[in-house]
Amino acid sequence: MDIVQELLAGSRLALARAITAVENEYDEAAEIMQKVYPFTGKAQVIGITGPPGAGKSTLTDKLAKEYRRQEKTVGIVAVDPTSPFYGGAILGDRIRMNELTLDPGVFIRSMGTRGSLGGLARKTVDVIKIMDAFGKDIIFIETVGVGQSEVDVIKASDTIVVVLVPGQGDDIQAIKAGILEIGDIFAINKADYDGVERLNTELEMMLELNPNNALWRPLVKRTVASRGDGVEDLMQAINEHVEYLVTSGELIRRRSIRTKNELLLLINDHISKQVMDRISLGGELDSLVNSIEDHQQTPYNIVRNILAEILR
Amino acid sequence: MEKRIRVLVAKPGLDGHDRGAKVVARALRDAGFEVIYTGLRQTPEQIAEAALEEDVNVVAMSLLSGAHNTLFPKVVNLLKDKELENVLILGGGVIPDTDIPALKQAGVAEIFTPGTSTAAIVEFIKANVK
Numbered sequence: 001m002d003i004v005q006e007l008l009a010g011s012r013l014a015l016a017r018a019i020t021a022v023e024n025e026y027d028e029a030a031e032i033m034q035k036v037y038p039f040t041g042k043a044q045v046i047g048i049t050g051p052p053g054a055g056k057s058t059l060t061d062k063l064a065k066e067y068r069r070q071e072k073t074v075g076i077v078a079v080d081p082t083s084p085f086y087g088g089a090i091l092g093d094r095i096r097m098n099e100l101t102l103d104p105g106v107f108i109r110s111m112g113t114r115g116s117l118g119g120l121a122r123k124t125v126d127v128i129k130i131m132d133a134f135g136k137d138i139i140f141i142e143t144v145g146v147g148q149s150e151v152d153v154i155k156a157s158d159t160i161v162v163v164l165v166p167g168q169g170d171d172i173q174a175i176k177a178g179i180l181e182i183g184d185i186f187a188i189n190k191a192d193y194d195g196v197e198r199l200n201t202e203l204e205m206m207l208e209l210n211p212n213n214a215l216w217r218p219l220v221k222r223t224v225a226s227r228g229d230g231v232e233d234l235m236q237a238i239n240e241h242v243e244y245l246v247t248s249g250e251l252i253r254r255r256s257i258r259t260k261n262e263l264l265l266l267i268n269d270h271i272s273k274q275v276m277d278r279i280s281l282g283g284e285l286d287s288l289v290n291s292i293e294d295h296q297q298t299p300y301n302i303v304r305n306i307l308a309e310i311l312r
Numbered sequence: 313m314e315k316r317i318r319v320l321v322a323k324p325g326l327d328g329h330d331r332g333a334k335v336v337a338r339a340l341r342d343a344g345f346e347v348i349y350t351g352l353r354q355t356p357e358q359i360a361e362a363a364l365e366e367d368v369n370v371v372a373m374s375l376l377s378g379a380h381n382t383l384f385p386k387v388v389n390l391l392k393d394k395e396l397e398n399v400l401i402l403g404g405g406v407i408p409d410t411d412i413p414a415l416k417q418a419g420v421a422e423i424f425t426p427g428t429s430t431a432a433i434v435e436f437i438k439a440n441v442k
Binding site for chain 1: 348
């Protein structure tokens with residue numbers, strides 16, 4: 001049996017190894033994705049994002065347990081940053097999820113960003129597809145701790161939960177662009193801290209001004225993830241959002257945009273790989289650079305010539 | 313195609329001292345490895361399952377409670393049961409010299425005791441990872 005057949009038959013080892021092959025872009029990666037793709041599209045994907053230390057891992061752990069109580073199987077992809085200097089990473093999200101490790105209905109995989117800046121790793125979307133094909137009902141993506149503009153999580157999620165904590169800035173922060181625009185649900189975690197009323201009010205005021213509220217007005221929920229407070233309520237909100245996605249047709253719309261973006265990205269990746277393979281042979285890149293410096297060629301006609309040759 | 317060495321750093325047993333594990337985790341990170349740190353008081357079953365899900369190349373365990381003769385071999389056997397024979401298994405912590413031969417016999421590739429430089433651990437992993 002090949003690795004995809006094994007994982008479709010339920011092998012956790014095959015699942016783990018298929019993820020590695022795709023993450024590391026081994027030669028067989030494209031074939032794995034090709035075989036897995038027909039089995040995707042069934043899982044409900046929930047993105048969990050927010051600043052570092054807001055409680056994303058703890059909240060993911062507690063939400064996963066709620067879904068397990070309803071006998072749904074759960075996959076978790078937890079992303080942590082890769083060092084820009086050494087290429088290594090400390091992937092520590094499992095620390096908050098140890099009670100899930102021995103549950104055979106849960107599969108957790110940690111990923112380093114490996115240079116991506118949008119809050120996910122470049123291959124996170126593919127890893128979700130593999131878990132989806134494996135048969136997970138619910139898949140959580142936990143992003144790296146984000147600041148304001150790391151919004152790649154929208155490229156992969158049906159529902160996005162933005163986790164915030166009290167005491168992190170005034171109401172101008174709340175009207176800036178970025179992660180506050182992508183939340184379908186806001187979880188105010190550590191809601192036993194000071195400042196929770198103010199944050200709640202500021203969020204509600206910001207959300208009141210959304211132009212699209214007639215369709216879905218994002219919900220604000222309070223949680224204390226470490227104690228499990230409010231988690232059931234939060235899951236209820238996620239379920240409400242899923243119902244909205246399905247009944248309004250928004251799910252189809254979102255997934256269609258995603259399919260389009262993924263296709264464009266794939267085309268982009270393949271063309272740039274071909275170009276790179278072509279010009280990195282035998283130091284041609286350096287001689288092209290020299291020819292620009294010597295005013296023999298411009299970057300523009302070089303690009304035109306290379307593309308003409310490759311797309312011939 | 314880029315291979316990235318992935319290491320599970322785990323604390324089996326009941327002691328709560330993870331300064332050493334964290335220093336090693338940091339050194340491995342700086343060596344360019346992806347380090348999955350799972351925190352304190354892991355059972356051998358949890359360590360083996362995490363190693364499977366994360367598809368790691370190395371399992372590095374730190375233990376200061378004295379239970380190494382029981383717990384290290386147990387992890388080795390559980391990894392074998394999961395068809396993870398290729399995983400390099402390392403131990404560290406306060407481990408008497410007299411215990412080391414039996415642990416190696418049981419399948420732990422190397423034991424690093426107090427005073428080991430982190431560079432030595434990095435070198436060992438690079439030289440022996442499969």
